[in-house]
Amino acid sequence: EAGVAQSPRYKIIEKRQSVAFWCNPISGHATLYWYQQILGQGPKLLIQFQNNGVVDDSQLPKDRFSAERLKGVDSTLKIQPAKLEDSAVYLCASSLDRTGIYGYTFGSGTRLTVV
Amino acid sequence: AQRVTQPEKLLSVFKGAPVELKCNYSYSGSPELFWYVQYSRQRLQLLLRHISRESIKGFTADLNKGETSFHLKKPFAQEEDSAMYYCALSGYGNEKLTFGTGTRLTIIP
Numbered sequence: 001e002a003g004v005a006q007s008p009r010y011k012i013i014e015k016r017q018s019v020a021f022w023c024n025p026i027s028g029h030a031t032l033y034w035y036q037q038i039l040g041q042g043p044k045l046l047i048q049f050q051n052n053g054v055v056d057d058s059q060l061p062k063d064r065f066s067a068e069r070l071k072g073v074d075s076t077l078k079i080q081p082a083k084l085e086d087s088a089v090y091l092c093a094s095s096l097d098r099t100g101i102y103g104y105t106f107g108s109g110t111r112l113t114v115v
Numbered sequence: 116a117q118r119v120t121q122p123e124k125l126l127s128v129f130k131g132a133p134v135e136l137k138c139n140y141s142y143s144g145s146p147e148l149f150w151y152v153q154y155s156r157q158r159l160q161l162l163l164r165h166i167s168r169e170s171i172k173g174f175t176a177d178l179n180k181g182e183t184s185f186h187l188k189k190p191f192a193q194e195e196d197s198a199m200y201y202c203a204l205s206g207y208g209n210e211k212l213t214f215g216t217g218t219r220l221t222i223i224p
Contacts, residue, residue: 003158033212042119042201042214043159056211091159100210101147103161 002026004107006092012113018080021110024073025094031055033104034067034077035091043091049075050098082114117142119204119215127221128192136187136218138176138202148178148185149203149212159201162187172196197222 005024013019025032031050035043046065048055052072060067064083069075079086089111093104118141128134140146148165163171165178165185176187185202202215 040216042203042216044214045211048211098210099207100205100212101164101166103149103164104212105161106159108158 004092004094004105006090006107006110008110009108010111010113012115013082015084015114016081018078019082019112020076020078021090021092021112023075023077023092023107025075025092026105029094029096029105030072031095031098031100032069032075033093033095034075035093037089037091037109039088046077048098055098079112082112084114087112087114117146117204117206117211117213119202119213121200121202121215121218123218124216125219125221127223129223130194131191134187134189134192134196134220136200136202136220138185138187138215140183140185140202140204142183142204142206144206146178146180147205147207148176149205150174150176150185150187151201151203151214153199153201155198162200192222194222194224196220 007022033048034046037043046060047057047067049069052069067077089109091109092107095104120139150162152162153159174189199217201217203212205212
């Protein structure tokens with residue numbers, strides 16, 4: 001089966017610019033997650049979707065971050081405007097169901113550098 | 116609130132020696148514990164889940180609810196075990212997966 005696809009792999013932007021990341025989960029996986037991983041830290045959940053609905057976005061900085069999964073398949077995460085502290089790897093993951101008990105499948109991530 | 120603590124950022128072990136990566140957690144409900152691994156230039160991937168009580172690549176982990184620990188163990192380290200290891204926690208009815216800060220394991224030939 002195809003894995004979780006993410007693009008772009010790398011992105012360098014100046015602070016106050018906008019950026020968008022794209023994720024396509026494994027076919028049939030209803031649950032999609034966006035994680036932020038800052039250097040030296042573990043991944044931190046930003047938002048969890050179940051089909052096209054948001055399950056948890058409690059740690060998403062909503063003043064600058066937004067995400068959507070309009071048709072319940074692929075998803076886009078946007079940052080507008082970016083800050084220096086947003087420099088991180090943004091990981092997308094999917095799971096078969098919302099419990100995640102069978103484990104998550106992660107994409108290769110997008111490394112964002114804000115200068 | 117749920118929290119995962121991995122006290123060792125770095126761990127170096129000689130090839131053939133036993134390995135133990137420590138993980139402690141804090142969670143008020145019934146926990147589900149996982150170990151994820153990231154090899155060099157590869158994606159983060161699931162290594163094992165406590166619920167399945169399996170041994171993967173020679174690694175095992177036992178959930179100790181009394182000590183709130185889920186340490187990862189392997190009796191004889193191999194060079195290919197060098198990687199970044201993350202302990203992760205979710206809970207029944209609270210599916211958010213919380214990761215620890217990770218331990219970088221280096222196997223010395």
